[in-house]
Amino acid sequence: MTESDISLRDRLVDVGVQLLAAEGLQALTLREIARRAGVSHGAPRRYFPTHLELLSAIARRGFADLAGRAHGALARETGGPRARVGALARTYLEFALDEPGMYELMFRHDLLESGHLGLRGTSLPLFGQLAGLVAEVRPEADARRVAGALWAGLHGIAQLWRWGSLQLAAGEEDFGPLLDTVLTAHLGPEAGR
Amino acid sequence: MTESDISLRDRLVDVGVQLLAAEGLQALTLREIARRAGVSHGAPRRYFPTHLELLSAIARRGFADLAGRAHGALARETGGPRARVGALARTYLEFALDEPGMYELMFRHDLLESGHLGLRGTSLPLFGQLAGLVAEVRPEADARRVAGALWAGLHGIAQLWRWGSLQLAAGEEDFGPLLDTVLTAHLGPEAGR
DNA sequence: CGGCCGAAGTAGACACTGTCTACGAGGCCT
DNA sequence: AGGCCTCGTAGACAGTGTCTACTTCGGCCG
Numbered sequence: 001m002t003e004s005d006i007s008l009r010d011r012l013v014d015v016g017v018q019l020l021a022a023e024g025l026q027a028l029t030l031r032e033i034a035r036r037a038g039v040s041h042g043a044p045r046r047y048f049p050t051h052l053e054l055l056s057a058i059a060r061r062g063f064a065d066l067a068g069r070a071h072g073a074l075a076r077e078t079g080g081p082r083a084r085v086g087a088l089a090r091t092y093l094e095f096a097l098d099e100p101g102m103y104e105l106m107f108r109h110d111l112l113e114s115g116h117l118g119l120r121g122t123s124l125p126l127f128g129q130l131a132g133l134v135a136e137v138r139p140e141a142d143a144r145r146v147a148g149a150l151w152a153g154l155h156g157i158a159q160l161w162r163w164g165s166l167q168l169a170a171g172e173e174d175f176g177p178l179l180d181t182v183l184t185a186h187l188g189p190e191a192g193r
Numbered sequence: 194m195t196e197s198d199i200s201l202r203d204r205l206v207d208v209g210v211q212l213l214a215a216e217g218l219q220a221l222t223l224r225e226i227a228r229r230a231g232v233s234h235g236a237p238r239r240y241f242p243t244h245l246e247l248l249s250a251i252a253r254r255g256f257a258d259l260a261g262r263a264h265g266a267l268a269r270e271t272g273g274p275r276a277r278v279g280a281l282a283r284t285y286l287e288f289a290l291d292e293p294g295m296y297e298l299m300f301r302h303d304l305l306e307s308g309h310l311g312l313r314g315t316s317l318p319l320f321g322q323l324a325g326l327v328a329e330v331r332p333e334a335d336a337r338r339v340a341g342a343l344w345a346g347l348h349g350i351a352q353l354w355r356w357g358s359l360q361l362a363a364g365e366e367d368f369g370p371l372l373d374t375v376l377t378a379h380l381g382p383e384a385g386r
Numbered sequence: 387c388g389g390c391c392g393a394a395g396t397a398g399a400c401a402c403t404g405t406c407t408a409c410g411a412g413g414c415c416t
Numbered sequence: 417a418g419g420c421c422t423c424g425t426a427g428a429c430a431g432t433g434t435c436t437a438c439t440t441c442g443g444c445c446g
Contacts, residue, residue, distance in 0.1 A: 244403095
């Protein structure tokens with residue numbers, strides 16, 4: 001069987017990721033995941049003692065996905081540091097809007113293990129890259145502080161945009177101009193755009 | 194009795210607000226609210242057909258509270274538009290960090306009626322005021338766009354700060370410098386600070 | 387080869403949730 | 417007085433996460 005090739009542990013996470021993308025965070029119950037994996041509701045407990053741990057494992061996939069996309073975007077972007085920050089930021093927002101359920105889960109820290117798996121594992125390195133690029137663009141500024149402000153702006157846009165708040169309040173139709181506004185405010189205008 | 198002076202409807206919301214502040218969003222179950230209000234678990238249904246509607250009524254208090262604080266802050270701040278934006282922003286962040294449960298609820302739109310009560314009711318006017326002040330500070334820019342970017346920055350700081358992400362990643366101890374960074378980036382330096 | 391043992395999954399119980407429905411108590415109006 | 421109607425009660429129901437006792441089955445050791 002191809003399904004029993006991989007362990008139940010991995011299959012549960014696979015099913016979870018798929019279910020999250022298909023039906024959203026609310027559908028991601030322990031029992032429904034077990035059902036779709038074809039096992040009883042008690043089975044997951046052997047690998048994930050608590051629901052939070054299973055959700056955390058699913059979220060970890062999301063962090064890995066985001067890190068992969070960011071890595072790919074940076075590899076593709078051959079311009080200067082300012083352009084690379086722009087590519088990173090666009091990737092971040094596209095991820096948040098492409099995978100709304102996953103993005104939601106990744107930042108619902110009440111549903112995740114308190115260990116902040118995502119942050120330490122992949123967000124921090126990613127943040128470090130961002131801060132490094134910022135330092136190149138604005139050597140006179142406190143790069144980590146500016147990178148933090150930038151990240152906050154990205155996260156805010158992602159969140160508010162998903163709810164339609166910014167569309168309604170700011171009257172935008174696309175998040176691009178908002179993103180450019182934030183980037184330009186912190187880093188100055190982008191050369192070739 | 195002083196408790197039966199006010200209607201059960203209001204009492205439920207009162208109890209909810211109090212419970213939210215005391216024990217957080219997770220404790221805000223319909224049955225627990227009913228218990229603390231001294232009625233059976235079916236009683237709320239007469240006033241709030243669904244749990245979401247009760248939560249929405251509670252959140253509405255939060256939006257009103259925020260609007261009141263903003264109004265007060267603007268009344269207190271006698272400086273120019275740039276200083277007034279600063280006061281507004283600080284008020285927003287202080288609210289988010291003073292009342293973390295309420296702030297969380299206000300932006301958990303999966304728990305609120307889809308009508309976006311809060312947005313239309315109080316956030317939009319508030320956003321309008323912000324945009325008006327921004328227009329005074331930067332007449333050459335698209336005020337609503339800048340205000341949107343500013344709001345996103347505030348929301349992002351509030352969210353990330355509450356989880357400790359920014360403290361960890363950006364190495365800050367206080368959100369003030371981050372807030373100043375965002376404000377300065379979008380509006381230029383504040384005169385008297 | 388046979389018995390055992392431990393890992394893996396099952397099945398049912400428990401407390402809790404939100405929702406729904408049938409029911410009773412009490413006041414108000416005609 | 418009698419009827420109605422608003423308000424709240426009480427219990428049932430499906431669903432959830434967690435916990436515990438029980439089966440099943442494959443591999444290992446004597």
